[in-house]
Amino acid sequence: MNKVLLVVKREYLTRVRNKTFILSTVLTPLFFIALIGVSTYFSHNNSEELKVAVYDQSGLFASRLKSSPNIHYTTVPQNIYDSFVLKKPVEAYNGLLYIPNINVDTPIGIEYLSEKQLGVFSQDKVNSDLNDVLEQERMIRANIDTARLSEIRRNSVSLSQKIIGEGRNGEADAGISAAIASISALLIYMLMFIYGAMVMRGVMEEKVNRVAELIVSSVKPFQLMMGKILGIGAVGLTQFLIWIILFVVGSSVVSSSLSDGQIHTLVNSSENLNNAQMISGVISDINSHLNVPLLIGAFVFYFIFGYLFYAALFAAVGSAVNEDPQDAQSMMFPITIPIIFSIVIMTRVIGDPTGSLGVWCSIIPFTSPIIMMARLPFGFPGTVTVWELVLSILSLIIGFLLTTWLSAKIYRTGILMYGKKPAWKDLIRWAFRK
Amino acid sequence: MAHLLELRNIRKYFESQRAVDDISFSIDPGSIFGLLGPNGAGKTTLLRIITGIFFEDSGEILLNGHRFDVTADLSMIGYMPEEKGLYKKMKVGEQAMYFAQLKGLSYAQASEKVRYWFDRLEMNSWWNKKVEDLSKGMHQKLQFIITVQHDPKLIILDEPFSGLDPVNANVIKDEIFALAKKGNTIIFSTHRMEQVEEICDHIILVNQGKKLLDGTVDNVKQQFKENLYRVEMNADHALPTETEIYKIINDENGVVVFRLKEGNTANIALNYLLQQNVTLRSFQEVLPSLNEIFIRLVDSTPTARPFQTL
Numbered sequence: 001m002n003k004v005l006l007v008v009k010r011e012y013l014t015r016v017r018n019k020t021f022i023l024s025t026v027l028t029p030l031f032f033i034a035l036i037g038v039s040t041y042f043s044h045n046n047s048e049e050l051k052v053a054v055y056d057q058s059g060l061f062a063s064r065l066k067s068s069p070n071i072h073y074t075t076v077p078q079n080i081y082d083s084f085v086l087k088k089p090v091e092a093y094n095g096l097l098y099i100p101n102i103n104v105d106t107p108i109g110i111e112y113l114s115e116k117q118l119g120v121f122s123q124d125k126v127n128s129d130l131n132d133v134l135e136q137e138r139m140i141r142a143n144i145d146t147a148r149l150s151e152i153r154r155n156s157v158s159l160s161q162k163i164i165g166e167g168r169n170g171e172a173d174a175g176i177s178a179a180i181a182s183i184s185a186l187l188i189y190m191l192m193f194i195y196g197a198m199v200m201r202g203v204m205e206e207k208v209n210r211v212a213e214l215i216v217s218s219v220k221p222f223q224l225m226m227g228k229i230l231g232i233g234a235v236g237l238t239q240f241l242i243w244i245i246l247f248v249v250g251s252s253v254v255s256s257s258l259s260d261g262q263i264h265t266l267v268n269s270s271e272n273l274n275n276a277q278m279i280s281g282v283i284s285d286i287n288s289h290l291n292v293p294l295l296i297g298a299f300v301f302y303f304i305f306g307y308l309f310y311a312a313l314f315a316a317v318g319s320a321v322n323e324d325p326q327d328a329q330s331m332m333f334p335i336t337i338p339i340i341f342s343i344v345i346m347t348r349v350i351g352d353p354t355g356s357l358g359v360w361c362s363i364i365p366f367t368s369p370i371i372m373m374a375r376l377p378f379g380f381p382g383t384v385t386v387w388e389l390v391l392s393i394l395s396l397i398i399g400f401l402l403t404t405w406l407s408a409k410i411y412r413t414g415i416l417m418y419g420k421k422p423a424w425k426d427l428i429r430w431a432f433r434k
Numbered sequence: 435m436a437h438l439l440e441l442r443n444i445r446k447y448f449e450s451q452r453a454v455d456d457i458s459f460s461i462d463p464g465s466i467f468g469l470l471g472p473n474g475a476g477k478t479t480l481l482r483i484i485t486g487i488f489f490e491d492s493g494e495i496l497l498n499g500h501r502f503d504v505t506a507d508l509s510m511i512g513y514m515p516e517e518k519g520l521y522k523k524m525k526v527g528e529q530a531m532y533f534a535q536l537k538g539l540s541y542a543q544a545s546e547k548v549r550y551w552f553d554r555l556e557m558n559s560w561w562n563k564k565v566e567d568l569s570k571g572m573h574q575k576l577q578f579i580i581t582v583q584h585d586p587k588l589i590i591l592d593e594p595f596s597g598l599d600p601v602n603a604n605v606i607k608d609e610i611f612a613l614a615k616k617g618n619t620i621i622f623s624t625h626r627m628e629q630v631e632e633i634c635d636h637i638i639l640v641n642q643g644k645k646l647l648d649g650t651v652d653n654v655k656q657q658f659k660e661n662l663y664r665v666e667m668n669a670d671h672a673l674p675t676e677t678e679i680y681k682i683i684n685d686e687n688g689v690v691v692f693r694l695k696e697g698n699t700a701n702i703a704l705n706y707l708l709q710q711n712v713t714l715r716s717f718q719e720v721l722p723s724l725n726e727i728f729i730r731l732v733d734s735t736p737t738a739r740p741f742q743t744l
Contacts (some may be wrong), residue, residue: 006535187456210519214580217485217513416487418517418520432668 003219007227008234015235024127025239029246053093054418055081057101064133071125075099084113097126100161101314104137105302135291166345178350180290184299185346185370192369193308195236197312199333202228203318203415204328212415221412229311236307254278290377301393306369309400310335319414329419334424342370353378363392365399406431436464436499438619439484439588444493446479449576454490455643461621461636466614468634469623472732476643477623481590484621485513509538512586516593518577520565527552527561530580537584542623551579555605571602578606582613589613590621595629607633627725635744637724639731645694646731655721658730660718661694663703668713677708691720
């Protein structure tokens, strides 16, 4: 046991102290943040800067349409409208907003004339700008003070739901469950792949460096393999933990820096108020409807044992191949099939979490780490019964012991084999001989 | 004296060949034992069985008088495989520490031993370098340290001099002698016969999984001698090319090599020569070199094993 620990320590330390590990740990979240930031930036700011001519026959809008950095409204006389109608647009404007003499209660017939189509965001913006003016006008006519109204609106209630009865999900929760399900299933998928491949490369490294024989004269091949798998698993957990910490710290920093100024202004506009309401609703939904501790516990379990289950197989493959990375690719293929299959059927399982496909695949250890995580958010006990979960956990543990046992036999033959790449037939023979 | 290592009827068959086929031998403590054989003779398989990497199909291994137990006895063995490799990205000192601890030493013990050997082989300045920065000779020295640093009773060296320059080879050779003198037992596997003659006390020769030869270097040479004698003399008088005592095989500038005929001894031949009125300068028996014995024995069996299914 002591020797396994020594191997674990070496595998862990050499990886964690490596510059690539530190860089990838820090850069991966930064990369994602940058990706999200850039895409939001472009979707918001890249929307063309519009100069909109406004020809208003009703007289309701002209002076009240508020220009924003992206959309600039200018009231224009009829001759400009005429030239737009005659399909001779005026260079100075991107388009013309024509507002006929409308009734405040039935605002129909408003048109936007331009050569190019409006972007989705710009169209939304123009719509909401017009709506704001109409709303304001209606309030004035109903003798309501707009300032008071927004004061009243801010104290909105967010309704939290409690689902009673077993295995039944309200319409509102299904979306959240589905989101949580696919996120956690995809995460397990990624982690199994990344760290499984890392185990394989580690084993190959020992073969390529010709250090394997020296080590197995000091430790048993099984101890070496387990040490490697556990050490790299610990690296994975460390990396994951760092990401969680970075996420928590990062999000609290962002929210505290936003809290005073920006959120205030964000919440002021009625549209954003709705968004904020929705987000807080989602969060309270997650807390009230989903069994968060159970989900986290299950995630950790399925991550660890799913990783262990596949890591042993990856180690066996790594021991069988020689220097050629292409051999590794082709040998790896058969063991990646069930992982990829899980992801393929995941969407169906999320659509029908109690279907027999989902139930069976969440019990069979080859697919259970991903598929069970795709089903659990839909309710336990309920959508997933106690028996199914117990069976799934037991079969994954037994499966892990089995793959490790078989892989160890392939491994002890494979790491000392040089030369020709063995066929899968050979691996199976190594695994089952006495 | 009890044997340190004894192999009894060891067999190991693979799918395609009998890698080790009924081999027995024993090694005395403190001796340097040569395991010889051509490529593919089964040497590496035999060494892997002794180091617990492979299990024998049948037969028995006794280490220090009791049955070899992989879990308990691995720390008594130091093995330098023919495929020499270390973790390239690991630092030299750390690597030595890692392997010492894998052999069961505590951190403090390992540190003491590793430091001792690094001082001894003048490797201290390399402690914090990565293994990939080492020259081949340095790499081999580190490999040697890793093999012997935990003071194993049995040290197994598979081609320890391959790729070493004469200076470094001598450093390692001296260490091998010093270890044997201290009482460590050494198995030395090679197909370089001149090294064997210089270093080993006792040898066995294997080919095609079978033991062809077993004995001390002197015994083996005696066993394979061909009754050849070399005589140096002044070239003023020719000897008859064949008498009933000898037959001359080679005669060049007064250096004559002859084979003694059956029933004669060196003394009879010398007596005869003295009566021939020649001025002798030297008279000596010609013993075959291990290299000749090796080639003769291996040549008499097919060089490559036929691929056979059992």
